[in-house]
Amino acid sequence: MSATIEQVEFQGLAALAMDVSGARVVVSLLGGQVLSWTPRGGKEWLYLSEQAVFDGSVPIRGGVPVCFPQFADQGTLPKHGFVRTRVWSVVEQRTGEDFAIAVLRIVDDEETRAIWPHAFALELTVAVEDNRLDLELSVENTGDEAFSFTGALHTYLRVSEVEEIALEGLYGFSYRDTAAGNVVRRESGERIMVDAEVDRIYCKVTRPLLVRDHRRSLGVNTEGFPDVVIWNPWETRCAALADMPNSGFRRMLCTEAAVADQAVELPPHQQWWGRQTLVAL
Numbered sequence: 001m002s003a004t005i006e007q008v009e010f011q012g013l014a015a016l017a018m019d020v021s022g023a024r025v026v027v028s029l030l031g032g033q034v035l036s037w038t039p040r041g042g043k044e045w046l047y048l049s050e051q052a053v054f055d056g057s058v059p060i061r062g063g064v065p066v067c068f069p070q071f072a073d074q075g076t077l078p079k080h081g082f083v084r085t086r087v088w089s090v091v092e093q094r095t096g097e098d099f100a101i102a103v104l105r106i107v108d109d110e111e112t113r114a115i116w117p118h119a120f121a122l123e124l125t126v127a128v129e130d131n132r133l134d135l136e137l138s139v140e141n142t143g144d145e146a147f148s149f150t151g152a153l154h155t156y157l158r159v160s161e162v163e164e165i166a167l168e169g170l171y172g173f174s175y176r177d178t179a180a181g182n183v184v185r186r187e188s189g190e191r192i193m194v195d196a197e198v199d200r201i202y203c204k205v206t207r208p209l210l211v212r213d214h215r216r217s218l219g220v221n222t223e224g225f226p227d228v229v230i231w232n233p234w235e236t237r238c239a240a241l242a243d244m245p246n247s248g249f250r251r252m253l254c255t256e257a258a259v260a261d262q263a264v265e266l267p268p269h270q271q272w273w274g275r276q277t278l279v280a281l
């Protein structure tokens, strides 16, 4: 059976469901946000909060939010920029025997220029194969003046119990510890275990990550994005998030492909791209 892409409603949102021989991805037009990914023969790999809000009043808590043109609160724009709560359009859909590809796009308009005075075109390409999900973000400067941006694919992974998983691949890289007042440290653990709040920007990461969760594992590779952000709010911060259940932090870990440590300078009429690839193992 060949792959299909259908327009569906997901939690009241316009979305695309991409099916490829047993693998399934749902991507919402609101936020250009992947909300669900089940690889062939496997279980859901993305965390989506049971208390997520889907009316666009706040960003959807879970899946893969696209943060642009600002990462977190590193500037004067709204936290993580403004494309998470805007509606994207679908500009391309393609399927073959064993793949499905959809391209979502958002461009500047009067409202975005009122908060960030730049002309841009942002595209998210979602490519699904049986055990693999590729997310490619391209940023085009469509104006006549240079701009700089930070951002991320803020991937929320679903885990069975966060204290029992291990994250490998970050040994030796420097990180900015946001949860500890931005102190810079060097990772000394071959495997990172999460048993407290984690909010770290690992800089210039050049190796893939491996997330081990009991009998299943996930490979996470990035190209173009220089940094990896690891985030878990833990108990106290999670309790303060209205759109996440109190125990939600136990079911998730964010492994984000990011431009966070240093902004990208994009000259007029130039393009930048970055990709995150998830492979279920």
Ligand SMILES: O=P(O)(O)OC[C@H]1O[C@H](O)[C@H](O)[C@@H](O)[C@@H]1O
Pocket: 059, 072, 079, 080, 178, 199, 200, 229, 230, 231, 254, 256
């Ligand atoms: O609550 P949000 O706006 O979605 O942000 C959630 C988190 O995103 C990133 O991972 C940042 O490093 C965190 O500092 C932030 O708290």
